[in-house]
Amino acid sequence: MYVCICHAVTEKQVRQAVDDGATDVKSLKQKLGVGSECGRCIQATLEVIQAQTDAQPRYYEVA
Numbered sequence: 728m729y730v731c732i733c734h735a736v737t738e739k740q741v742r743q744a745v746d747d748g749a750t751d752v753k754s755l756k757q758k759l760g761v762g763s764e765c766g767r768c769i770q771a772t773l774e775v776i777q778a779q780t781d782a783q784p785r786y787y788e789v790a
């Protein structure tokens with residue numbers, strides 16, 4: 728599914744970018760261009776960021 732129509736950015740691309748460390752709209756804007764034209768995709772982008780960060784484990788292996 729497309730998150731950003733202006734730049735043809737898909738939900739999968741946003742999820743991958745979040746996994747790669749772009750965990751806010753500013754970072755995703757620089758990396759993928761989301762929100763840099765009409766801005767209608769910002770809310771959907773925030774929802775994908777939230778869903779993806781919730782899906783990541785909140786612990787780190789120490790040893």
Ligand code: FES
Pocket residue numbers: 730731732733734760761762763764765766767768769
């Ligand atoms: S839909 Fe993303 S900037 Fe327009």
